[in-house]
Amino acid sequence: MSEVSKLIYQLSPFVEDCLTKQNRAFSSFEYNYLQEVINQHQIQSVLDIGTGEGSFIAGLASLTPDVNYHAIDIGEDLISIAKEKNQQDNIVFTSCLFDSSFPEKKYDLILARFSVEHMKDIAAFIAEAYKRLKKGGILLVTEYYVENISLQSDTWNIFREKELEFYTAIGSNARTSIEIPKLMHKEAFKKINSNLRHISPSTIGFQPFYxxxxxxxxxxxxxxxxxxxxxIKSIIIAYAENSMHETSSHVEDVLFISHTIGYA
Ligand SMILES: C[S@@+](CC[C@H](N)C(=O)[O-])C[C@H]1O[C@@H](n2cnc3c(N)ncnc32)[C@H](O)[C@@H]1O
Structure with a gap:
């Protein structure tokens, strides 16, 4: 099925730095949410698709030591980093592509965090995920969402516009999250629910944000x-460096991520 964007995982040192900062910024509320899902549904087995360098899933695995995780990524370099830095007793990291050839083992929960936006055929991904869930099992997709209607600073608007152009240039979709509930519905997922989260200096702190x-x-x-x-890079970096320290005069810059959940 899906061809994944190759560009995103070829530069693993940059990818690694970015994923680590992203995890630090988002993990406080994401871990609470995921732990609630895991505890509420007595989840025992989890497949994490597109795990990257593994730091996010390792943080979750350490908070839920009784759950078994299988974390996969097509990027061999990233899986090597994951095995070296983020190995835990309850995670098996494997370098492979999730597509129709993936073994049909059944999981309680499938996670895909910031990976679906890089897939070419999201409907096929959702169909393949459905086949690998136990009855009542959960698919939980976390996605970035780029808007460009900010009323805030002009520089922030440039950042968002250039992010949209970046996603288009690498063949990814920065607004995939809008499509996911509909595609889950088509695939017979039930109790579909989606929400957008605000990530801002006020919600996660100035330093982690900028x-x-x-x-x-x-x-x-x-x-x-x-x-x-x-x-462009130096305009944005100078803006972020200033905003990180000038906390009294700040405007509320906002990133969005979505969580979409459906039951097989
Ligand atoms: C932006 S990274 C996100 C990493 C991690 N989930 C996180 O949240 O930090 C997206 C990853 O998804 C992987 N990926 C995308 N589609 C995939 C697929 N079909 N099978 C396996 N890996 C995939 C890419 O290789 C990339 O490393």
């Missing part, structure tokens, strides 16, 4: 320099 923006600017500039020129 360090993440700097990391995004670096990774975007390294992957698509024709969109993220040196000039």
């Amino acid at each position: 360090e993440l923006i700097i990391s995004y600017a670096n990774i975007y500039g390294n992957i698509v320099p024709e969109v993220w020129t040196d000039e």
Whole structure:
């Protein structure tokens, strides 16, 4: 099925830095939410699709030691980093592609965090995920959502516009989350529920927020320099560095992520 965007995982040192900062910024509320799902449904087996360098899933695995995790990624470099830095007794990391050839073992919960946006055929992904869930099992997709209607600073608007251009340039979709509930419904998932979360200096702290923006600017500039020129990169990095320290005069810059859940 899906061809994944190859660009996103080829530059593993940049990817690693970005994923680590992203996890630090988002994990406080994401872990609470995931732990609630795991405890409420007595989840025992989890497949994490597109696990990256494994730091996010390792954090969750350490909070839920009785759950068994299988964490996969097509990026061999990323899985090597995961095995070296994020190995835990209750996680098996494997380098492989999730597609129709993936073994039909059944899981209680399938997670896909920031990976669906890079897939070419999301309907096929959802269909294959459905086949690998026990009856009543859960698919939980976490996605980034880029809007460009900010009323905040002009520089922030440039950042968001350039993010949209970046996603388009690498063949990914920064607004996949809008499609996922409909595709789950088509695949006979039940009790589908989706929400958008605000990530802002006020919700996660100034430093984690703007360090993440700097990391995004670096990774975007390294992957698509024709969109993220040196000039754009330095404008955004200077803005983030100033905003990190000038907390009294800040405007509330906001990122969004979505959580969409459906039951097989
Ligand atoms: C942006 S990273 C997210 C990593 C991690 N889930 C996180 O939240 O930090 C997306 C990852 O998904 C992986 N990926 C995308 N589609 C995949 C597929 N069909 N099978 C396996 N890995 C996939 C890519 O290789 C990439 O490392």
